[in-house]
Amino acid sequence: MTVSHRAGIQHVAAEAASGVPGVAALQPALADRLALAASRAHQALTAEAALHRDAAGIRCDHDPDDGWRVEVRCILHADRRVVDVARQVRDDVRNAVSGYLAQQGTADHVTVLVTVTRTL
Template sequence: MTSSSNQDIHHAAARAALGVPGVAALQPGLADRLAAAASRAKQAVGAAPLPAETGIRAEHTPEGGWHLEVRCAVHEDRRVLDVAQQVRERVRTAVTAHLAQHGTAAPVTVLVTVTRTV
Protein backbone atom coordinates (compact mmCIF):
# COMPACT_ATOMS: atom_id res chain seq x y z
CA MET A 1 0.00 0.00 0.00
CA THR A 2 1.40 3.37 -0.97
CA SER A 3 0.43 6.67 0.53
CA SER A 4 -0.78 9.67 -1.42
CA SER A 5 0.93 12.92 -0.60
CA ASN A 6 -0.93 16.12 0.09
CA GLN A 7 0.54 17.55 -3.11
CA ASP A 8 -0.84 14.64 -5.17
CA ILE A 9 -4.29 15.23 -3.65
CA HIS A 10 -4.01 18.94 -4.53
CA HIS A 11 -3.09 18.12 -8.14
CA ALA A 12 -5.95 15.65 -8.57
CA ALA A 13 -8.45 18.09 -7.08
CA ALA A 14 -7.19 21.05 -9.15
CA ARG A 15 -7.35 19.10 -12.42
CA ALA A 16 -10.90 17.98 -11.64
CA ALA A 17 -12.11 21.45 -10.62
CA LEU A 18 -10.54 23.21 -13.59
CA GLY A 19 -12.14 20.65 -15.92
CA VAL A 20 -15.66 21.70 -14.94
CA PRO A 21 -17.32 23.89 -17.58
CA GLY A 22 -17.87 27.34 -16.13
CA VAL A 23 -14.86 27.38 -13.80
CA ALA A 24 -12.72 30.37 -14.78
CA ALA A 25 -9.93 29.83 -12.25
CA LEU A 26 -9.04 28.63 -8.80
CA GLN A 27 -8.65 31.41 -6.24
CA PRO A 28 -5.90 31.34 -3.65
CA GLY A 29 -6.85 31.85 -0.03
CA LEU A 30 -5.28 34.38 2.30
CA ALA A 31 -2.50 32.02 3.41
CA ASP A 32 -1.61 31.32 -0.22
CA ARG A 33 -1.56 35.03 -1.03
CA LEU A 34 0.68 35.81 1.92
CA ALA A 35 3.04 33.00 0.93
CA ALA A 36 3.12 34.32 -2.64
CA ALA A 37 3.88 37.84 -1.44
CA ALA A 38 6.68 36.54 0.78
CA SER A 39 8.19 34.56 -2.08
CA ARG A 40 8.39 37.39 -4.61
CA ALA A 41 12.15 37.55 -4.01
CA LYS A 42 12.41 33.83 -4.71
CA GLN A 43 10.48 34.24 -7.95
CA ALA A 44 12.85 37.02 -9.00
CA VAL A 45 15.70 34.51 -8.85
CA GLY A 46 13.82 31.88 -10.83
CA ALA A 47 11.53 30.04 -8.41
CA ALA A 48 8.31 28.62 -9.80
CA PRO A 49 5.21 30.83 -9.86
CA LEU A 50 2.22 30.18 -7.62
CA PRO A 51 0.74 26.83 -8.73
CA ALA A 52 -2.86 26.44 -9.93
CA GLU A 53 -3.77 24.26 -6.97
CA THR A 54 -3.47 27.17 -4.53
CA GLY A 55 -7.27 27.37 -4.66
CA ILE A 56 -7.37 23.93 -3.02
CA ARG A 57 -6.97 23.22 0.67
CA ALA A 58 -6.72 19.56 1.68
CA GLU A 59 -6.63 18.23 5.21
CA HIS A 60 -6.46 14.74 6.61
CA THR A 61 -9.40 14.15 8.96
CA PRO A 62 -9.03 12.45 12.35
CA GLU A 63 -11.12 9.57 10.96
CA GLY A 64 -8.49 8.91 8.28
CA GLY A 65 -10.34 10.56 5.40
CA TRP A 66 -9.80 13.79 3.52
CA HIS A 67 -11.59 17.14 3.66
CA LEU A 68 -11.03 19.47 0.72
CA GLU A 69 -11.99 23.10 0.27
CA VAL A 70 -12.09 24.41 -3.29
CA ARG A 71 -12.20 28.16 -3.97
CA CYS A 72 -13.06 29.08 -7.53
CA ALA A 73 -14.18 31.87 -9.81
CA VAL A 74 -17.06 31.10 -12.15
CA HIS A 75 -17.89 32.56 -15.55
CA GLU A 76 -20.83 34.92 -15.14
CA ASP A 77 -22.86 33.25 -17.89
CA ARG A 78 -23.09 30.05 -15.78
CA ARG A 79 -25.35 29.24 -12.86
CA VAL A 80 -23.12 29.36 -9.80
CA LEU A 81 -25.02 26.61 -7.97
CA ASP A 82 -24.76 24.19 -10.90
CA VAL A 83 -21.04 24.80 -11.33
CA ALA A 84 -20.38 24.45 -7.59
CA GLN A 85 -22.26 21.15 -7.47
CA GLN A 86 -20.32 19.82 -10.45
CA VAL A 87 -17.02 20.92 -8.92
CA ARG A 88 -17.88 19.22 -5.64
CA GLU A 89 -18.81 15.96 -7.33
CA ARG A 90 -15.89 15.86 -9.77
CA VAL A 91 -13.31 16.72 -7.12
CA ARG A 92 -14.73 14.09 -4.74
CA THR A 93 -14.72 11.49 -7.52
CA ALA A 94 -11.19 12.36 -8.70
CA VAL A 95 -9.66 12.32 -5.22
CA THR A 96 -11.48 9.10 -4.27
CA ALA A 97 -10.19 7.45 -7.46
CA HIS A 98 -6.67 8.74 -6.83
CA LEU A 99 -6.69 7.34 -3.31
CA ALA A 100 -8.04 4.00 -4.52
CA GLN A 101 -5.27 3.77 -7.12
CA HIS A 102 -2.73 4.18 -4.34
CA GLY A 103 -4.35 1.64 -2.04
CA THR A 104 -5.63 4.17 0.48
CA ALA A 105 -9.39 4.18 0.14
CA ALA A 106 -10.78 6.86 2.46
CA PRO A 107 -13.88 9.01 2.72
CA VAL A 108 -13.61 12.36 0.93
CA THR A 109 -15.69 15.45 1.64
CA VAL A 110 -15.55 18.58 -0.49
CA LEU A 111 -16.66 22.13 0.26
CA VAL A 112 -16.83 24.51 -2.69
CA THR A 113 -16.74 28.29 -2.33
CA VAL A 114 -17.38 30.49 -5.34
CA THR A 115 -15.34 33.62 -4.68
CA ARG A 116 -16.52 35.67 -7.65
CA THR A 117 -17.91 35.61 -11.16
CA VAL A 118 -15.95 36.84 -14.15
Protein backbone atom coordinates in the same frame (compact mmCIF):
# COMPACT_ATOMS: atom_id res chain seq x y z
CA MET B 1 0.08 11.31 5.38
CA THR B 2 3.18 12.63 3.69
CA VAL B 3 3.52 16.11 2.27
CA SER B 4 3.84 14.68 -1.25
CA HIS B 5 0.60 12.71 -0.76
CA ARG B 6 -1.19 15.91 0.27
CA ALA B 7 0.36 17.77 -2.68
CA GLY B 8 -0.85 15.02 -5.02
CA ILE B 9 -4.39 15.36 -3.73
CA GLN B 10 -4.25 19.14 -4.12
CA HIS B 11 -2.95 18.81 -7.68
CA VAL B 12 -5.62 16.26 -8.68
CA ALA B 13 -8.35 18.39 -7.09
CA ALA B 14 -7.10 21.55 -8.82
CA GLU B 15 -7.08 19.83 -12.22
CA ALA B 16 -10.58 18.45 -11.70
CA ALA B 17 -12.01 21.78 -10.54
CA SER B 18 -10.32 23.77 -13.30
CA GLY B 19 -11.70 21.41 -15.93
CA VAL B 20 -15.34 22.06 -15.08
CA PRO B 21 -17.08 24.29 -17.66
CA GLY B 22 -17.93 27.59 -16.02
CA VAL B 23 -14.89 27.73 -13.72
CA ALA B 24 -12.81 30.78 -14.59
CA ALA B 25 -10.04 30.24 -12.01
CA LEU B 26 -9.24 28.94 -8.57
CA GLN B 27 -9.08 31.57 -5.84
CA PRO B 28 -6.06 31.31 -3.57
CA ALA B 29 -6.52 32.07 0.10
CA LEU B 30 -4.93 35.24 1.47
CA ALA B 31 -2.12 33.25 3.10
CA ASP B 32 -1.37 31.56 -0.23
CA ARG B 33 -1.25 34.89 -2.05
CA LEU B 34 1.05 36.44 0.57
CA ALA B 35 3.36 33.42 0.60
CA LEU B 36 3.52 33.36 -3.18
CA ALA B 37 4.26 37.09 -3.35
CA ALA B 38 7.00 36.79 -0.74
CA SER B 39 8.63 33.81 -2.41
CA ARG B 40 8.21 34.94 -6.02
CA ALA B 41 11.49 36.88 -6.04
CA HIS B 42 13.45 33.85 -4.81
CA GLN B 43 11.63 30.94 -6.45
CA ALA B 44 9.98 32.25 -9.60
CA LEU B 45 11.49 29.57 -11.81
CA THR B 46 11.46 26.60 -9.43
CA ALA B 47 9.08 23.65 -9.51
CA GLU B 48 7.91 24.48 -6.00
CA ALA B 49 6.54 27.84 -7.13
CA ALA B 50 4.71 26.17 -10.04
CA LEU B 51 3.24 23.50 -7.74
CA HIS B 52 2.10 26.20 -5.31
CA ARG B 53 0.24 28.03 -8.09
CA ASP B 54 -1.38 24.80 -9.27
CA ALA B 55 -2.71 24.05 -5.77
CA ALA B 56 -3.86 27.60 -5.07
CA GLY B 57 -7.52 27.57 -4.16
CA ILE B 58 -7.37 24.00 -2.85
CA ARG B 59 -6.95 23.10 0.79
CA CYS B 60 -7.12 19.61 2.21
CA ASP B 61 -7.00 18.06 5.64
CA HIS B 62 -6.98 14.44 6.73
CA ASP B 63 -8.72 13.03 9.79
CA PRO B 64 -8.20 9.30 10.43
CA ASP B 65 -11.85 8.96 11.49
CA ASP B 66 -13.52 11.11 8.81
CA GLY B 67 -11.14 10.77 5.85
CA TRP B 68 -10.18 13.67 3.61
CA ARG B 69 -11.84 17.09 3.59
CA VAL B 70 -11.06 19.07 0.44
CA GLU B 71 -11.97 22.76 0.19
CA VAL B 72 -12.16 24.34 -3.26
CA ARG B 73 -12.37 28.14 -3.69
CA CYS B 74 -13.25 29.14 -7.22
CA ILE B 75 -14.21 32.03 -9.45
CA LEU B 76 -16.97 31.29 -11.97
CA HIS B 77 -18.06 32.73 -15.27
CA ALA B 78 -21.21 34.83 -14.82
CA ASP B 79 -23.02 33.22 -17.75
CA ARG B 80 -23.47 29.92 -15.85
CA ARG B 81 -25.75 28.99 -12.95
CA VAL B 82 -23.57 29.06 -9.86
CA VAL B 83 -25.32 26.15 -8.14
CA ASP B 84 -24.92 23.88 -11.19
CA VAL B 85 -21.23 24.64 -11.62
CA ALA B 86 -20.55 24.28 -7.88
CA ARG B 87 -22.27 20.87 -7.83
CA GLN B 88 -20.25 19.73 -10.83
CA VAL B 89 -17.02 20.93 -9.19
CA ARG B 90 -17.92 19.04 -6.01
CA ASP B 91 -18.70 15.82 -7.88
CA ASP B 92 -15.67 15.98 -10.20
CA VAL B 93 -13.24 16.78 -7.38
CA ARG B 94 -14.66 14.02 -5.17
CA ASN B 95 -14.37 11.48 -8.00
CA ALA B 96 -10.85 12.59 -8.95
CA VAL B 97 -9.54 12.53 -5.37
CA SER B 98 -11.23 9.18 -4.65
CA GLY B 99 -9.62 7.76 -7.80
CA TYR B 100 -6.23 9.13 -6.78
CA LEU B 101 -6.56 7.63 -3.31
CA ALA B 102 -7.59 4.27 -4.78
CA GLN B 103 -4.42 4.30 -6.91
CA GLN B 104 -2.44 4.96 -3.73
CA GLY B 105 -4.10 1.99 -2.03
CA THR B 106 -6.26 4.09 0.31
CA ALA B 107 -10.04 3.98 0.54
CA ASP B 108 -10.62 7.05 2.71
CA HIS B 109 -13.92 8.93 2.54
CA VAL B 110 -13.68 12.24 0.65
CA THR B 111 -15.78 15.28 1.54
CA VAL B 112 -15.63 18.29 -0.79
CA LEU B 113 -16.68 21.82 0.13
CA VAL B 114 -16.95 24.31 -2.75
CA THR B 115 -16.89 28.05 -2.12
CA VAL B 116 -17.61 30.43 -4.96
CA THR B 117 -15.74 33.63 -4.22
CA ARG B 118 -17.04 35.66 -7.18
CA THR B 119 -18.21 35.58 -10.78
CA LEU B 120 -16.70 37.29 -13.80
